[in-house]
Amino acid sequence: MFRKTVSLLMIATLVLFSSLALAESDKKSYTFGVVPQFDARRIHSIWQPILDELQQRTGLKFSLQGASSIPVFEQEFAKGDFDFAYMNPYHILVANQKQGYVPLVRDIARKLYGIVVVRKDSPVHKVEDLNNKQVAFPAPNALGASLLPRSAFINTFHIDIKPKYVRTHTSVYLNVVMGEVAAGGGVQKTLSQQRPEVRDALRVLYETPRVSPHPVSVHSRVDKKIRLQVKQAFLDMGLAEEGKTLLAKIPMKKIGSAEMDDYTPLAKLDLESIYQE
Amino acid sequence: MNIRTKLLAPILLALLVFTVTVHFYWRPILLNQEKEEIIEREKDVLRNLVPGLLRGLLIGDLGDVYVTLDRLIEINADEGYQIELFNIQGKRLYPIVSSTENLTPYTIELKQVLEFEQKPLGYLLVKVNWKEKYENTEGQLLSIELMVLSLFGFILLAIFTIQNLIIVRPLIAIKDASLQLARGENEIDLMLQGKDEVGELARSFDHMRQSLLETQESLIRKVSEAEQANRAKSDFLSRMSHELRTPMNAILGFGQMLKLDAEDFNETQIGNIEEILEAGHHLLNLINEVLDLSRIEAGKLQISMEAVHLNEVLQQCLVLISKQIETHQLELIDNISNSDFIVQADFTRLKQVLLNLLSNAVKYNCDSGCITLDGEITDDQCLRISVTDTGKGLTEKEVAQLFTPFERLDVDNNTEGTGIGLVITKHLVELMSGNIGVESVVGQGSRFWIELALYDKK
Numbered sequence: 090m091f092r093k094t095v096s097l098l099m100i101a102t103l104v105l106f107s108s109l110a111l112a113e114s115d116k117k118s119y120t121f122g123v124v125p126q127f128d129a130r131r132i133h134s135i136w137q138p139i140l141d142e143l144q145q146r147t148g149l150k151f152s153l154q155g156a157s158s159i160p161v162f163e164q165e166f167a168k169g170d171f172d173f174a175y176m177n178p179y180h181i182l183v184a185n186q187k188q189g190y191v192p193l194v195r196d197i198a199r200k201l202y203g204i205v206v207v208r209k210d211s212p213v214h215k216v217e218d219l220n221n222k223q224v225a226f227p228a229p230n231a232l233g234a235s236l237l238p239r240s241a242f243i244n245t246f247h248i249d250i251k252p253k254y255v256r257t258h259t260s261v262y263l264n265v266v267m268g269e270v271a272a273g274g275g276v277q278k279t280l281s282q283q284r285p286e287v288r289d290a291l292r293v294l295y296e297t298p299r300v301s302p303h304p305v306s307v308h309s310r311v312d313k314k315i316r317l318q319v320k321q322a323f324l325d326m327g328l329a330e331e332g333k334t335l336l337a338k339i340p341m342k343k344i345g346s347a348e349m350d351d352y353t354p355l356a357k358l359d360l361e362s363i364y365q366e
Numbered sequence: 367m368n369i370r371t372k373l374l375a376p377i378l379l380a381l382l383v384f385t386v387t388v389h390f391y392w393r394p395i396l397l398n399q400e401k402e403e404i405i406e407r408e409k410d411v412l413r414n415l416v417p418g419l420l421r422g423l424l425i426g427d428l429g430d431v432y433v434t435l436d437r438l439i440e441i442n443a444d445e446g447y448q449i450e451l452f453n454i455q456g457k458r459l460y461p462i463v464s465s466t467e468n469l470t471p472y473t474i475e476l477k478q479v480l481e482f483e484q485k486p487l488g489y490l491l492v493k494v495n496w497k498e499k500y501e502n503t504e505g506q507l508l509s510i511e512l513m514v515l516s517l518f519g520f521i522l523l524a525i526f527t528i529q530n531l532i533i534v535r536p537l538i539a540i541k542d543a544s545l546q547l548a549r550g551e552n553e554i555d556l557m558l559q560g561k562d563e564v565g566e567l568a569r570s571f572d573h574m575r576q577s578l579l580e581t582q583e584s585l586i587r588k589v590s591e592a593e594q595a596n597r598a599k600s601d602f603l604s605r606m607s608h609e610l611r612t613p614m615n616a617i618l619g620f621g622q623m624l625k626l627d628a629e630d631f632n633e634t635q636i637g638n639i640e641e642i643l644e645a646g647h648h649l650l651n652l653i654n655e656v657l658d659l660s661r662i663e664a665g666k667l668q669i670s671m672e673a674v675h676l677n678e679v680l681q682q683c684l685v686l687i688s689k690q691i692e693t694h695q696l697e698l699i700d701n702i703s704n705s706d707f708i709v710q711a712d713f714t715r716l717k718q719v720l721l722n723l724l725s726n727a728v729k730y731n732c733d734s735g736c737i738t739l740d741g742e743i744t745d746d747q748c749l750r751i752s753v754t755d756t757g758k759g760l761t762e763k764e765v766a767q768l769f770t771p772f773e774r775l776d777v778d779n780n781t782e783g784t785g786i787g788l789v790i791t792k793h794l795v796e797l798m799s800g801n802i803g804v805e806s807v808v809g810q811g812s813r814f815w816i817e818l819a820l821y822d823k824k
Contacts, residue, residue: 225426253426254425254426255425255426255427255428255429256425256427256429256430257427257429257430258429259428259429259432260422260426260427260428260429260430263428263429263432263462264426264428266462267428267457267458267459267462268457269426269428269459270426286462286463287462290462
């Protein structure tokens with residue numbers, strides 16, 4: 090039953106995406122990539138209404154571009170496949186370097202940071218105790234949960250850990266709770282979404298330095314007028330009650346202008362050395 | 367056990383056997399089958415889970431493992447489904463908090479090892495509570511059992527009812543009729559018209575009843591005829607004895623008068639007179655005996671019980687019999703005359719009884735024989751007086767005929783008497799509430815005894 094539902098959903102998603110691709114034919118349509126932090130269905134339900142709203146506000150046409158996984162997404166923006174893209178802060182550094190993507194808007198109400206969690210009863214009380222221990226992360230290049238903590242381990246604490254990549258934040262927390270690893274990297278939001286018996290069994294050992302969150306960025310090939318038009322449309326949406334609700338789902342609490350300078354502190358963290366292509 | 371029980375017993379037994387078989391043989395088998403099915407199904411489910419779980423275990427994606435297993439538990443929530451995942455070191459990976467639910471008799475435990483390239487990575491432990499399914503199945507079985515049982519029971523009851531109508535009730539009617547018949551109620555209508563064996567039995571019974579009635583009637587008729595004849599005989603004897611006694615008294619009276627005038631006759635004449643008197647006395651004696659018997663049989667003989675000194679009676683008897691003893695040259699051994707026994711009896715009749723026994727002992731003794739008189743007190747406070755002779759003795763058949771009227775043992779006419787002496791004796795002893803008996807050995811002699819109650823002086 091479960092399997093059947095899943096396969097049906099997959100087929101439905103495929104059909105949806107192919108129909109979106111077909112709609113592109115008559116007028117110039119801008120591709121809009123979204124980093125696949127969630128499954129395709131959820132991404133579609135969040136972003137399609139936003140793109141529809143953008144279309145209304147600008148008169149331009151956008152097509153939502155899915156990627157099956159984060160590495161695929163990374164490859165795609167590295168090739169410059171998207172006109173517009175919602176990506177993580179580290180991505181914008183790479184994308185800026187490789188294709189000249191620049192940030193347009195971002196959430197200005199909050200900052201992005203990673204956390205390192207241990208079991209409540211763990212003997213580990215400071216980050217240095219994790220030296221030579223196994224630490225779980227969702228994926229090598231997850232910014233908050235993996236890149237920021239690992240950068241801190243190396244650059245700030247100068248310790249060596251054995252990473253274990255367990256695909257999801259939930260898996261990270263479970264591995265810590267079940268004692269499979271000494272600690273795990275995550276973000277505050279996903280931790281608070283865990284079931285109580287997981288959440289309450291964990292203790293936050295360390296919070297990483299805060300960086301600006303995910304920007305919506307634009308490829309350098311897109312006309313400046315169009316860029317401004319889209320940026321303004323996003324900012325206008327942030328003012329309207331309805332638009333606010335749509336943006337909150339991304340999540341962007343308060344949308345504001347984003348500059349490349351917002352992300353330069355991140356560059357100093359020397360993430361390239363730990364980033365896995 | 368009556369016939370209804372006998373007919374009902376095999377029916378009930380069959381029901382019992384059926385119930386026991388279904389309940390204790392088929393039920394466990396069916397329930398076990400159900401359990402096996404559940405186990406097989408759960409094993410299938412687990413096998414299907416293996417690849418997904420293996421991937422999760424291999425890369426440490428516990429989130430995926432939890433999603434899968436949470437979902438499984440959610441789907442099977444109604445079966446009290448518990449699943450636990452352990453790594454190869456036996457450390458629990460799922461769930462976070464182990465369920466503390468205790469094992470019940472309805473818990474099925476299954477283990478599925480997770481192997482990757484023949485290397486075990488961990489194992490799943492599943493507990494399924496099949497109580498509800500068990501109870502469902504059991505309930506279904508119970509209803510089937512009850513249904514079949516009631517159907518079976520109904521059929522058997524119908525058979526029993528038919529048996530009862532066809533066999534038992536007629537049989538009971540016949541039984542009741544025979545009891546009525548035994549009580550002497552002759553007017554019985556069985557009302558059984560069936561043409562089967564039971565009907566035949568009823569008709570045979572009726573036929574038997576008819577012939578019984580006929581036999582009974584003819585017997586009653588014959589008995590009354592016999593009684594009438596016996597009464598006529600007794601009357602006749604009684605009257606005749608009276609009639610005979612009157613002339614006998616005349617004969618004896620005039621004989622004795624002649625004897626008084628003895629000096630007028632010569633010796634031959636005196637001898638003749640003696641003969642007449644002796645024969646007359648003998649005849650009178652016989653007449654008296656016959657008269658006694660007829661009186662006894664008519665129930666007219668009067669007995670007056672009193673305290674009787676045995677010695678006194680015995681002395682009078684011995685005086686009367688001594689002449690005969692002398693004549694036959696017999697020896698008398700008297701072991702009781704000097705004792706002082708007092709019995710309850712009629713003096714005259716006791717004397718008659720003892721005389722009869724003594725005279726028999728003389729009559730049937732051998733030459734130069736011996737007569738012994740004994741007395742002993744029995745356990746029930748009676749005096750047993752016995753007269754033993756040394757005669758020929760009696761066979762069993764002869765003993766059986768002894769107390770029957772007019773039966774004389776030896777047919778030779780040398781022995782005097784009518785053959786009713788012992789009969790009268792027996793009647794007299796019984797009238798005095800006593801007993802009489804005989805023990806005899808052929809060739810050695812006989813011992814006649816009577817038992818009479820001792821007189822209680824208090």
